[in-house]
Amino acid sequence: MKSRPQPARLTMAARLVVALAGGYILAYTVTAFLTLYLPMPQTEAVLLATLVGLLLYPAAICLAVGLSSLRRACLWVLVPAAILGLSTYIPLARTATCCW
Amino acid sequence: MQQVAPEARLWFIRPATRRDGGIRVSWRTLNGFQARWFDPQTGDSLRTRDTRGGDFFYRFHYALNLNDTTLRELGYWTVGLLAFGMLVLLITGVLIHRRILRDLFAFRLHHGRLRGWLDSHNLTAVMGLPFHLMITFSGLVLFMFTYMPAGLDLSQGIDDRELRTELRGFYSRPASNRAADMQPLSSFVTRAREHWNVDSIGLIRVANPGDAAAVVSVSRDGTERVSRNHPTVSFDAVNGEILHERQAGGPVRRVERFVSGLHLAHFGGAGIRWIYFLMGLTGCMMIASGLLVWTEKRCRKRPHAGFHLIQSLTVAGTMGLIIACMVYFWANRLLPETMPRRADAEIWMFFGAWLTTAVHALTGSTRGIAAAGLWYRQTATAAALAGLLPLANLLLAPEGHLPASLNRGDYTLASMDLVLLTTALILGLCARSLAFRATPMPSRVARQVEQEISP
Numbered sequence: 001m002k003s004r005p006q007p008a009r010l011t012m013a014a015r016l017v018v019a020l021a022g023g024y025i026l027a028y029t030v031t032a033f034l035t036l037y038l039p040m041p042q043t044e045a046v047l048l049a050t051l052v053g054l055l056l057y058p059a060a061i062c063l064a065v066g067l068s069s070l071r072r073a074c075l076w077v078l079v080p081a082a083i084l085g086l087s088t089y090i091p092l093a094r095t096a097t098c099c100w
Numbered sequence: 101m102q103q104v105a106p107e108a109r110l111w112f113i114r115p116a117t118r119r120d121g122g123i124r125v126s127w128r129t130l131n132g133f134q135a136r137w138f139d140p141q142t143g144d145s146l147r148t149r150d151t152r153g154g155d156f157f158y159r160f161h162y163a164l165n166l167n168d169t170t171l172r173e174l175g176y177w178t179v180g181l182l183a184f185g186m187l188v189l190l191i192t193g194v195l196i197h198r199r200i201l202r203d204l205f206a207f208r209l210h211h212g213r214l215r216g217w218l219d220s221h222n223l224t225a226v227m228g229l230p231f232h233l234m235i236t237f238s239g240l241v242l243f244m245f246t247y248m249p250a251g252l253d254l255s256q257g258i259d260d261r262e263l264r265t266e267l268r269g270f271y272s273r274p275a276s277n278r279a280a281d282m283q284p285l286s287s288f289v290t291r292a293r294e295h296w297n298v299d300s301i302g303l304i305r306v307a308n309p310g311d312a313a314a315v316v317s318v319s320r321d322g323t324e325r326v327s328r329n330h331p332t333v334s335f336d337a338v339n340g341e342i343l344h345e346r347q348a349g350g351p352v353r354r355v356e357r358f359v360s361g362l363h364l365a366h367f368g369g370a371g372i373r374w375i376y377f378l379m380g381l382t383g384c385m386m387i388a389s390g391l392l393v394w395t396e397k398r399c400r401k402r403p404h405a406g407f408h409l410i411q412s413l414t415v416a417g418t419m420g421l422i423i424a425c426m427v428y429f430w431a432n433r434l435l436p437e438t439m440p441r442r443a444d445a446e447i448w449m450f451f452g453a454w455l456t457t458a459v460h461a462l463t464g465s466t467r468g469i470a471a472a473g474l475w476y477r478q479t480a481t482a483a484a485l486a487g488l489l490p491l492a493n494l495l496l497a498p499e500g501h502l503p504a505s506l507n508r509g510d511y512t513l514a515s516m517d518l519v520l521l522t523t524a525l526i527l528g529l530c531a532r533s534l535a536f537r538a539t540p541m542p543s544r545v546a547r548q549v550e551q552e553i554s555p
Contacts, residue, residue, distance in 0.1 A: 027248065031250035031251045032250040032251065034251070035251035035254045036254060044349075044351070045251070047352045049250070050244045050245065050248045050252070051244065051356065053251070054237070054247065062191050062192065088254075
């Protein structure tokens, strides 16, 4: 099925939103995920995860702008962010409710 | 200290260094940091003009001079987003210049004006690339938890105190709100020296002075190594017992300290500072030349209403900024010493001058050779302000002018005047060639434009 051609400006704006906001969300969730699951002492894990997050944000921006279509950009940025976010915050929310 | 800043909750005392020769005392109040200098021999307060001096530029470069506690975050974030943008630009710049080796050795100064700018853009960008990547990323690392708080947020409450001490590097505990007499600070310094068996120490930090829970932390001299992981020992200020000693930490911690130490460049003395300065200049050159090529090409392709705005702001962002800095230095020398809120006045002069250059650029014309005229006027102003400043120092600063500082062997101070004179010389040469270009000579201009479009 062929999608209708989208106006170039709108696609570009959407791409920028995916890059700037989506890229940050990806970096943020990766940082949270690594903080929780890295097999090292707490302080080391926080630092390593944060350093990775700082590097990942600009990389994610380049990725989102560089991929050939808007759909791909969404796929590569938002889907990993959703998976990592859910796998980090759901277990946390569970432990929080059980402890109350 | 108790007399200088009784209300402060945090004191820092830094002993005199070879570079500045005074004891620097700073403290944090609700309105941000303040500092004063003391003579290491007599202990007298050094009478300085009310000024923020170079500290203004330092604070501006990461917080945009927003010192208010709530607005500060806005400053950090604005600078941080620009830094992320810079990283993205560096990556895309590398990607776009895949044939960089060929570009690097092609410096075509006489193939038309834009070619020269493009080649100088490539040259400075390649030369400075490792430095630019390092300084941008390490700057982000210094504020890593502001820009990427996910990890820290998750770790809250797990082992809070331990984590914060480990991350911030200074042992801290809440104030007890009961007054108590502290032991003299010199006793802690002596004990720290004996502890490490060294002569010099780097920094003394007193948290909650005069409180029963006051903490005195003494750090080792930070100029010995790149890494910011200075050994630090924290004492209970009242009973003198050792509360905490900073450990080197795990491998990630050591990497992080090393990277942020690279940014701060407390190591290596004047040599490293000069290298950083020159590398920073290649960065300015890269940005300015890229900007010029970009705006000129856009203009030729499709003259556009926004073009005037972009070109005016280019002038104000490059030359205007230099003018603003020079006006700041002039204000520092000329404003009367007794003036109330003098330091603020200097900063207002800086922003006022910058705004004036922007208004000047925006209200003028940038069409055709009028653009060269605009560049000429601001460049010539900057050159005059920079070149006359060392001369003004001859009259205004009997001990600080160039012959005096050279005579005394004070090269730190002398290099300020020397750099100003060099700047004035370069800007003067630029202004001369701009003046030539700004004079209407229809045949010459037509020929030049033809030449530039043809390749």
